[in-house]
Amino acid sequence: MSDDITLSTEYDLSEERIEDIDVSSEMESSFLEYAYSVIYSRALPDARDGLKPVQRRILYMMTEMGLVPEKGHVKSARVVGEVMGKLHPHGDSSIYDALVRLAQSFSMRLPLVDGHGNFGSLDDGPAASRYTEARLTGAALTMTDGLKEDVVDFVPNYDNQLMQPEVLPSLIPNLLVNGASGIAVGMATNLAPHNLQEVVSGAVHLLYNPDASIEDLMQHIPAPDLPGGGTIVGLEGIKDAYTSGRGQFKTRAKVSIEKVTARRTGLVVTELPYLIGPERIIDRIKQGVENKKISGISDVVDLSDRKHGLRMVITLKTGFSAEGVLEQLYKATPLEDSFSINSVALVNGEPRTLSLKEMLRVFLDHRVGVVKRRTEYRLAKRRERLHLVEGMLIAIVDIDAVIQIIRASDDSEQARSRLIQAFEFSVQQTDYILELRLRRLTKFSRIELEAEKDTLLSEISELEAILEDKKLLHNVVATELEDVSEKFGTPRRTTLMGAVAGSAKSTEKPALEIADVPCRVLLSQTGVALRIDLTGNESTTTRPKPSKKVNYHGVIKSEVTTTSRAEIGALLSDGTVIRFTSIDLPVVPETSVSFKAGVPLSAYLSTEVGKNKIVGLTTFEGSKPLGLITKKGVVKRVVLEDLPQRESFEIMNVKDGDEIISVSEASDDAQFVLISSDTQLLHFSCSSVRPQGRAASGMAGMAIKDNSEVIFGTCIKPSDKTRVITVASSDLALPGIDLPSVKISEFSEFPAKGRATGGVRSHRLLKGEDRLFSAWVGDGEAVAVGSDKKRRELPEELGKRDGSGLSSDGEIAYIGQVP
Numbered sequence: 001m002s003d004d005i006t007l008s009t010e011y012d013l014s015e016e017r018i019e020d021i022d023v024s025s026e027m028e029s030s031f032l033e034y035a036y037s038v039i040y041s042r043a044l045p046d047a048r049d050g051l052k053p054v055q056r057r058i059l060y061m062m063t064e065m066g067l068v069p070e071k072g073h074v075k076s077a078r079v080v081g082e083v084m085g086k087l088h089p090h091g092d093s094s095i096y097d098a099l100v101r102l103a104q105s106f107s108m109r110l111p112l113v114d115g116h117g118n119f120g121s122l123d124d125g126p127a128a129s130r131y132t133e134a135r136l137t138g139a140a141l142t143m144t145d146g147l148k149e150d151v152v153d154f155v156p157n158y159d160n161q162l163m164q165p166e167v168l169p170s171l172i173p174n175l176l177v178n179g180a181s182g183i184a185v186g187m188a189t190n191l192a193p194h195n196l197q198e199v200v201s202g203a204v205h206l207l208y209n210p211d212a213s214i215e216d217l218m219q220h221i222p223a224p225d226l227p228g229g230g231t232i233v234g235l236e237g238i239k240d241a242y243t244s245g246r247g248q249f250k251t252r253a254k255v256s257i258e259k260v261t262a263r264r265t266g267l268v269v270t271e272l273p274y275l276i277g278p279e280r281i282i283d284r285i286k287q288g289v290e291n292k293k294i295s296g297i298s299d300v301v302d303l304s305d306r307k308h309g310l311r312m313v314i315t316l317k318t319g320f321s322a323e324g325v326l327e328q329l330y331k332a333t334p335l336e337d338s339f340s341i342n343s344v345a346l347v348n349g350e351p352r353t354l355s356l357k358e359m360l361r362v363f364l365d366h367r368v369g370v371v372k373r374r375t376e377y378r379l380a381k382r383r384e385r386l387h388l389v390e391g392m393l394i395a396i397v398d399i400d401a402v403i404q405i406i407r408a409s410d411d412s413e414q415a416r417s418r419l420i421q422a423f424e425f426s427v428q429q430t431d432y433i434l435e436l437r438l439r440r441l442t443k444f445s446r447i448e449l450e451a452e453k454d455t456l457l458s459e460i461s462e463l464e465a466i467l468e469d470k471k472l473l474h475n476v477v478a479t480e481l482e483d484v485s486e487k488f489g490t491p492r493r494t495t496l497m498g499a500v501a502g503s504a505k506s507t508e509k510p511a512l513e514i515a516d517v518p519c520r521v522l523l524s525q526t527g528v529a530l531r532i533d534l535t536g537n538e539s540t541t542t543r544p545k546p547s548k549k550v551n552y553h554g555v556i557k558s559e560v561t562t563t564s565r566a567e568i569g570a571l572l573s574d575g576t577v578i579r580f581t582s583i584d585l586p587v588v589p590e591t592s593v594s595f596k597a598g599v600p601l602s603a604y605l606s607t608e609v610g611k612n613k614i615v616g617l618t619t620f621e622g623s624k625p626l627g628l629i630t631k632k633g634v635v636k637r638v639v640l641e642d643l644p645q646r647e648s649f650e651i652m653n654v655k656d657g658d659e660i661i662s663v664s665e666a667s668d669d670a671q672f673v674l675i676s677s678d679t680q681l682l683h684f685s686c687s688s689v690r691p692q693g694r695a696a697s698g699m700a701g702m703a704i705k706d707n708s709e710v711i712f713g714t715c716i717k718p719s720d721k722t723r724v725i726t727v728a729s730s731d732l733a734l735p736g737i738d739l740p741s742v743k744i745s746e747f748s749e750f751p752a753k754g755r756a757t758g759g760v761r762s763h764r765l766l767k768g769e770d771r772l773f774s775a776w777v778g779d780g781e782a783v784a785v786g787s788d789k790k791r792r793e794l795p796e797e798l799g800k801r802d803g804s805g806l807s808s809d810g811e812i813a814y815i816g817q818v819p
Helices: 023-043 053-064 076-086 092-103 138-144 196-208 214-218 236-244 278-290 322-332 356-397 399-408 412-423 427-434 443-468 470-488
Strands: 113-116 133-136 154-156 163-165 180-183 188-191 231-233 246-252 254-259 265-271 297-302 312-316 336-342 344-347 350-353 495-497 518-524 528-533 556-563 567-572 576-581 614-619 626-630 634-638 648-650 660-665 671-676 680-685 710-716 723-729 741-746 771-778 783-785 814-816
Touching: 023 180, 053 076, 053 092, 053 133, 053 138, 053 163, 076 092, 076 133, 092 113, 133 138, 138 470, 188 344, 196 214, 196 356, 196 470, 214 236, 214 356, 236 246, 236 336, 236 356, 254 322, 265 322, 278 297, 278 312, 278 322, 312 322, 344 356, 356 399, 356 427, 356 443, 356 470, 399 412, 412 427, 443 470, 518 614, 556 614, 567 660, 614 660, 626 671, 626 710, 660 710, 671 771, 710 771, 771 814
Parallel strands: 231 495
Antiparallel strands: 113 133, 154 163, 180 188, 188 336, 231 246, 246 336, 254 265, 265 312, 297 312, 344 350, 518 528, 518 556, 567 576, 567 614, 576 648, 626 634, 626 660, 671 680, 671 710, 723 741, 723 771, 783 814
């Protein structure tokens, strides 16, 4: 059968093209092309907007689709399809993964996509794109705002049929705020999220102070601010990262020791390190118990839900130290985790490792360029419109002649030529007039055009001034940054603290106790607490002279001198005292104290504070009585002895409608001082108030009128340096317009009166003032601070006891001494 088959195969060797190549050269060339594509088109963010190409394309396409917060969500699959078909020549899974991350509040400090549906959790992945929906957040709109005003360059898409922005205008310093992670070829990037308000504050400071050091910037941006909160332990690695672009820091979960049953103590976890889920923690705990690496745990349960957030309870066996078990958990589980910073981003198309200052500088240069281009665009548009308006005004003045010329012309081209010749119009003005509708020829239209001309001239003048004055340009950039910070900024979530003994993952056995050292614990008027460990080299009472050049993040409301492991109490406005130790409070050096480094005490306390205010701090050592003052003028002296061993207890029975406003030591040789909103000041000897038991309600201290209340109270030992500061204003005052009046008087001018009397007038109200809003009595130099954290000038001269005050240079939020 093979004889019947004829195989006819012919090759024309003259048409074949065979080239001999060097394999190593070909591999090198191909690998470089691949590496270039991964680095520049996929893995690394641009330092200007902090986005990878896929993220940038998602935000741009969603903007083009009109998916703004005011409109409904659309299927995520639709967004993925639009991005993949028009801009991103890669698979749909990579696009959807990027979209999901932009919507995850536990991944992004400021999410840019508003997701509807299951977008995953720390332990589980998201649902498929056909089951979820998405739209932009308000913050995302600031990233794309201005794209239609020629603020950035546009480049062709992958098939040269569409155009896409090379970079987004990005009003948010996104690289630092949301961080980034990615693995390229031969390099990787890993940046931690930061607090928007802190980053903007640092950026504005650098804008006006180009020579600012890393230390200066860290006064504004002390450390990352992770979406899930937690605690950063030790700041040295962060400083290294901010200086060189590479560094490492440790994060700890927020854990409190609580009674979970009547006889069992538990560790309650409410915040975890960045991107660590509770299931992972539970698995590691179970492994540690099985392997005998962790002891003392009887049960662990995850009680987290959407309403109450994260809550994981680790129940301890009877007889085990909670602190010791917690140290084991820090060592053996991700309750303490490390984060390595590697600040690699594209700058002018090149991957670079950036310091904190360099990242801020690249962003600021970008924003200055965006604002400049936007200003130039708006200036050109207004000049163009002014040109047309001027032509219209000329035409309206002699409209009959204009109409006659148009009617006498054979066609529009002839009409255009005649109008240009008769009125010296430009081509643009002539075309605009020819397209004019007759209803615009009224007298009222002329008035509108003249008003529009005046407005355009004013706007042109302002825009030209911005382009000509670099300082004005920087002011616009700073103002826009501060506005977006105020609109989208949120308080810091991650607590900062110095490195502690037994810090996890070390090869040494973790210490169960931290050294018990002398310290001062300070509480600010805004409820922030911190600790100062005393070295003994400086007096515990000396404070630096307040500077006029810095922002104040709080003045002292209360302070105690104690030791780091000693129990102290936080007094609430309802008369409850909560026990706690200062052992985990943020520690600051004696020479550089700022409440910015502190932590809200209400969040630090393991017992819920609720709607009550934290009035002050007290120790449980010594026999000196405490003096309590309420807003209704009730006073009480109480000695803290034979106290119950509960975490919280009551030291005063506060009546309904009343609340405690002050707590301080009240020895027999001290004076109770109360100042009411109706300007009265009363002081009398503490010895006239007999100490009472914890259940007592106190006794009358100051006679208060029905429409007034005590706004300040304290117990002090007066000296010739004791001063009284009062601030008067009106309930109807407009912030920033109706400024308060301030007066400083000598305390010695106020005569003592008997207890339960009304005192004497401390401030004469001016016209338009109806009450005192703030007051302070004490020794030393005090400062007045506004809600913007800036210092307000106080009068240099002392006023009379019942004299009126002098106008302040701004609104005053609180008065006191700085730490």
